[in-house]
Structure formats: C-alpha cells, structure tokens
Amino acid sequence: MKSYYWVFPFLLLHINLLKADTSTDESLDANLLLLKTGIGYMVPFPEKCSEILSDYADYASNFTKCSILHARPIRICKNCIEHYMSFHDKYHELLTTVVNGTSCKSVFISRDRLDAILEYHDNIMGIWEKGHCNACYDWKTGQPVLSNETIHFNELFNQTIDCIMKYIVPSSNDSKVVCDNCMQSYIKLDNYYKTLSADAIGVDSICMDIVDSMNTTRSIWSKTLNCCKVRRTPEVVFLVSTGIISLLPILYYLVLRYCSPMRDLPNVLKQSRFKQSILRSLGRSN
Numbered sequence: 001m002k003s004y005y006w007v008f009p010f011l012l013l014h015i016n017l018l019k020a021d022t023s024t025d026e027s028l029d030a031n032l033l034l035l036k037t038g039i040g041y042m043v044p045f046p047e048k049c050s051e052i053l054s055d056y057a058d059y060a061s062n063f064t065k066c067s068i069l070h071a072r073p074i075r076i077c078k079n080c081i082e083h084y085m086s087f088h089d090k091y092h093e094l095l096t097t098v099v100n101g102t103s104c105k106s107v108f109i110s111r112d113r114l115d116a117i118l119e120y121h122d123n124i125m126g127i128w129e130k131g132h133c134n135a136c137y138d139w140k141t142g143q144p145v146l147s148n149e150t151i152h153f154n155e156l157f158n159q160t161i162d163c164i165m166k167y168i169v170p171s172s173n174d175s176k177v178v179c180d181n182c183m184q185s186y187i188k189l190d191n192y193y194k195t196l197s198a199d200a201i202g203v204d205s206i207c208m209d210i211v212d213s214m215n216t217t218r219s220i221w222s223k224t225l226n227c228c229k230v231r232r233t234p235e236v237v238f239l240v241s242t243g244i245i246s247l248l249p250i251l252y253y254l255v256l257r258y259c260s261p262m263r264d265l266p267n268v269l270k271q272s273r274f275k276q277s278i279l280r281s282l283g284r285s286n
Helices: 006-036 047-069 081-096 104-108 114-129 147-165 176-195 208-224 225-261 261-285
Strands: none
Touching: 047 081, 047 104, 047 114, 081 104, 081 114, 104 208, 147 176, 147 208, 176 225, 208 225
16 A cells, blocks of 8 residues: 555646646736726726727718719719718827826727728728819808809709700601700800819819719710711811911912012112212213
8 A cells, every 4th residue: 555655746746737737827817808898908898988889880880881872973072072071080089088197099099000990091082082072061160061163063963954855866866956956055064164273174172973974974975976077167167267368478488588579679679789889980080
C-alpha cells in the first residue's frame, strides 16, 4: 500500500491544473463578453449613442439605395432629398450628443485608422455635393424648398417632352412634324437653361437633375429626332451672307487697283516730273 503513496502528489497537481484551465476559460468568456458589449472598453457604450448610431446606419443605407436607384436618369436631388436630410441631421446629432459626460463623437468618430463611420459620411456628402443638389432648392427657411428656377425649368421641360410625345410617330422615321410643332418649346427650354449659369455648360453650378434632363432632351432632339437639320437652311444663308460681306472690302480694293483711273496715276506723275525737269534745263540755258 505504501508503494502507491507517491501517486497522490501527482493527482493533486493534476486537479490544480484542471482548476486553472477552468478559470482560464471563464476569463476568456468574460473577455469575449466584454468585446461583444463594449468593444474593448471597461464599460459598455451609452445606450443613447448606440441608438443614434443605429439610426445613422439606417439613413445611410436608405440614401445609398435611393441614389443607386435614381442614378439613371439622374433624379437623386429630387427623389432622395428626404433620405439625405435624415442622414445629415442624424450625423449632426451623433456629433453633438453627450450622455453622462460621454460624447458620442468621442466614442464612434476617429477612433481608429479605418474610421468607417466618417468615411461613409464623406462618401455620401461627396455624391450630394458633386451633383450640386443644394442648387435645386431654396434654403432660406432652413428646410429644402424647390427653387423658382427649378420649378420653371421643370415646367418647360415637361412641356417640351409632352409636345414630343404628342406628335411623334413611332412607326415613322419622319420627324418633321415633331420638329415643326415643338421647335419653339425646345428653343425656349434651351435658352432658359443657358440663363441658369454664367458659363455655357453649367455643369459646375447647376443642379445635376437639371443638367441631365437638358442633356437628355438635347440628345433626343438632335440625334434621335434629327431636328437640328431644320435649322440648317437659315444657318447656311447666314454663313453665305457673312462670307460675301467679308469679301466686299477685298473686291473693292481690287477694283480700285485694276479698273479705276488711279491705275495710271504713277505714269502721269512720272511724265509731269520729266516735263518739269526739261523746262528747268531750258530755262537755265536761256
């Protein structure tokens, strides 16, 4: 029996090792729980901040979906304004909310190199600003209201498109009827569009919804309907008239050079000088 006494110390050591493994597992579970609830912090995030972040994520998702669905034709500024305002306001709330001395901004913004929350904000704002969507609205009251310029352009645009749809004949390649009846509507729309910007193109200052509508209308008018050929005859007459007027001064000088009495003027001057020299020599001899 005494020969087995030496086994007991090893059994006690094994039991202690099992206890250590169990405590290690419990510590690991606690760390995992901490990572799940507090992302490595000793205390969980303020519940209010987490709610704001969740709403922010939803609004960012809604605007992203809306902007993709209205990318062609471009109607982001018009159809996604509510999603944009919700996203913009919620981000401002995330930056300014403080809970028990803890700022939501300090918890979620600029905490790591990835900075995903700020990156998504900048990307969405980049789309909105690149499209100059604010130019579609009047912001005097602090809330977006379609500007008078946008409303008037939309009226002219709808009139032009309605006119084209009224007179177009899909089964016929002859678009002369459309061109003749809708010419004034198109010219009025085109001229008004040019007044919306200081430059002729306007892509750097005009709301992208309007730019896309005008570009589409111009493409339909010139390429699909080929209505620009209707205006070629007056342009040809103008160019020919301009060319003739430009040639008149040249013709005038050619006529003077070869057809007028002034052509013999140099010879007359030479003869008169020769006679004067002879008379002078005769006068000296006398």
